[in-house]
Amino acid sequence: MNILITGTSGEPIYAQIVSQVRQLILQGELVSGTALPSIRLLAKDLQISVITTKRAYEELEREGLINSIVGKGSFVSGADQEFIREQRLRIMEHKMKEVIDESRLLRINFTEITEMMKLLYEEEKG
Incomplete structure (x- = not known):
């Protein structure tokens, strides 16, 4: 490891x-x-x-x-991969909700959020 x-x-x-x-x-x-x-x-x-x-x-x-x-x-552990994946998705959804809440406070619309996400995603891919 x-x-x-x-x-x-x-x-x-x-x-x-x-x-x-x-x-x-x-x-x-x-x-x-x-x-x-x-x-x-x-x-x-x-x-x-x-x-x-x-x-x-x-x-x-x-x-x-x-x-x-x-x-x-x-x-x-013996937990199956699908169970682990579901746990991680739940955490990810919580984080996404935090981003949405923050964007509403900053008056950032959905299109701007998706553009930001796309840029960050592409940047991480290299």
């Missing part, structure tokens, strides 16, 4: 870990039952606090992506 942490992203370190592990699971690179590095080992490898790594694992467990077993470690 290769996780890259960047100090310039503006995203908290624990969130970077969660995001990357989530992506690996959704892409099928980490399959059900795969053991994750221990909290201490990952913290050492990434040169970060054990508390930060623990927070990331707790978030992944809350999302149903991993299971932690005391004394044995953390493993990718």
Whole structure:
């Protein structure tokens, strides 16, 4: 498992870990039952606090992506990909609602929102 942490992203370190592990699971690179590095080992490898790594694992467990077993470690859960995808879609819908609410406050119409989204999407594709 290769996780890259960047100090310039503006995203908290624990969130970077969660995001990357989530992506690996959704892409099928980490399959059900795969053991994750221990909290201490990952913290050492990434040169970060054990508390930060623990927070990331707790978030992944809350999302149903991993299971932690005391004394044995953390493993990718058996949740099916469709269930995980539905969870992520629900989160995405919530974020989109926040964007819509903010756009209404700023009096930005739907056409402007879609243009902004299109530009950002194309920019990210490279």
